Amino acid sequence: MDLTPLIQPADSKLLVVLMDGLGGYADAEHGSELEEATTPNLDLLAHEGVTGLADPVGPGITPGSGPGHLGLFGYDPEAFELGRGALSAAGLEFELRAGDVAARGNLCTLAADGTVADRRAGRVADDEARGIVDRLQDGVRLDGVEVFFRHEREHRVLVVLRGPGLDPAVGDTDPQRTGVPPLAPEPAVPEAKRTAELVQDLSDQVSALLAGEPRANGLLLRGFDTHRELPSFGDRYGLRAAAVAIYPMYRGIARLLGMDVLGRPSDLGEQFATLRDAWADHDYFFVHHKRTDSAGEDGDRARKIAAIEELDAVVPDLRALSPDVILVTGDHSTPSQLAAHSWHPVPVVLWSERCGRDDVDRFGERWCLRGGLGLRPMKHLMAIMLANAGRLQKYGA
């Protein structure tokens, strides 16, 4: 349902704490990481609130970071898209404009016969890569179109074309394997023919400029994308929204939704201080905790448990700010058994004075399963938060 017509003003404050990749699964040896973590403060929240499980995108679907966050913010992840290029640009605070075409680039090693020898150029160091990217920015010139190269990390580069008549429907040049030459950029629609030619020209110029490099002598491009206008979170829900995140991508997603991205915190303590300082001036706060996902991606069960416990420890400080509604969940699961994102539903706890109670008093997948929120699409949670915040009018007479 479109919530915007039902939005009513209120003084309430909403706090969302997202533990990236929070969800996991039990197996014959272990409970999930969350089930085994010692989380007295989250358990108290579960006891005083309602719990449940959420499918971030859909049953069986393993979400990337974009769709997982969109669902949490109440945007249907099947209807709104955040492409690789747009996410990279957002993460670098590079403001894409309407008509721009952006792609994720990899510096790569090409063999003498022109085939790809290493798709990541030996994970070239940041300093070296930055110098190479600067040379590309200075050296590549395209006909009638501006081109921007921005270094991300290691071998990763954002490439943006800006000018009239561009179309992002161009196939990757990254063959996704070694021993074969880069792909020719193919237009998927006739309108993208010129863009594909420009991409080919760009790739040729890069190879010529980097011919003398021992490792990073080529560039592979993938995920051509354009700027997509997302409806403003603030307008949609009548909220002054703020994000407190460390990592560029999550800051970028929040910025794409029009949230205020606060400060430059570098750890959870600084995130809390940033949040506290901004408390009076906003209604909705999105706190992003990355370390759960990084640990899960590394298959490091103990570190994921520790990252959960680290977050648990700041919950009393967060509650001391007196938010009216608190939601703690993840954007997707990252079970340490799989060392990757997964499709498993994500545990959710919601607290407010009026949320009701269930019989669940521990925060963890197997208990949330019996919680008052049930098993739901993630995108449902935004409306439930707003309702608890007194910000949704009655529907119908």
Add this chain to the structure above:
Amino acid sequence: MDLTPLIQPADSKLLVVLMDGLGGYADAEHGSELEEATTPNLDLLAHEGVTGLADPVGPGITPGSGPGHLGLFGYDPEAFELGRGALSAAGLEFELRAGDVAARGNLCTLAADGTVADRRAGRVADDEARGIVDRLQDGVRLDGVEVFFRHEREHRVLVVLRGPGLDPAVGDTDPQRTGVPPLAPEPAVPEAKRTAELVQDLSDQVSALLAGEPRANGLLLRGFDTHRELPSFGDRYGLRAAAVAIYPMYRGIARLLGMDVLGRPSDLGEQFATLRDAWADHDYFFVHHKRTDSAGEDGDRARKIAAIEELDAVVPDLRALSPDVILVTGDHSTPSQLAAHSWHPVPVVLWSERCGRDDVDRFGERWCLRGGLGLRPMKHLMAIMLANAGRLQKYGA
């Protein structure tokens, strides 16, 4: 969500065991048939896997065999249709072609005044009916159109028209009650006018040919339908799929989806042997167990419990084949209290190495209700199986 763009290859094998009409309901006297059956092997699967309940089509909807199976195979039963004529043809291994019009026919008894005296011609015996159907095939001639009569069982006959310009939008001639004459076939759209006239001509010729028959002296037609192209299951999911079923209709449904329909097994033991022989050459196996439904339809509670226990006994053999993902469920409920299909949700158990665990260790409706899969539309299960089989890529960047 359209899963096809997310499909990635894998070596995993998926096994679906469908107990037809598995679901039931508890009442003041009894648990459901599944709850009361002794099923140590299915219970172990529930213990090691996750359980849930599925709505085959939608809440409160009692599915026919077509929609129940479509949901299980991940086809939205509201978007894809398997008409009576198409199902009959599939069950008889009669290959409908584009443009054919098929209907289910009943041999009936017409009284001297032309009204229907018995809609099933006293459930005429197969031998007698077959002879009559042969006479119809030899005797009926239509203008510019081929006609095929195929005997199914007892009074049931498949009728197919083949030729240019046919349209299935023709109303039934079966009045669904006795004491009234057969209905004139009415075109629902102008394009079906000629088809309706051909159907009237056919009915008249049948009555003339069978005028001397004591019982089966007429033919009532219903469910005019045409060949519908269903997207191939194999293409949709990147699976080499095989069906091991005894009954023609289920073999037919699998064939309509492009599955390989294996062997001609006549009992569960032969089904298992067929499955084992084909194991190396396929990725997805659909095993259909009919006896649960037949017993439920007969209102025979004890026989339905026995049919469930019969299936339970082969589970260890099935697991010994080392499938990566196992799903056991039904296509709909057939509670013996109702002696008919019903709308009650169907119990589901899913097992894989990475499916997670819930606290459920018995397979039955009241326990599945608290399982990790929750209560879901049946069509969700296909994506969850594919995810567990490592066959779905991440969605979005």
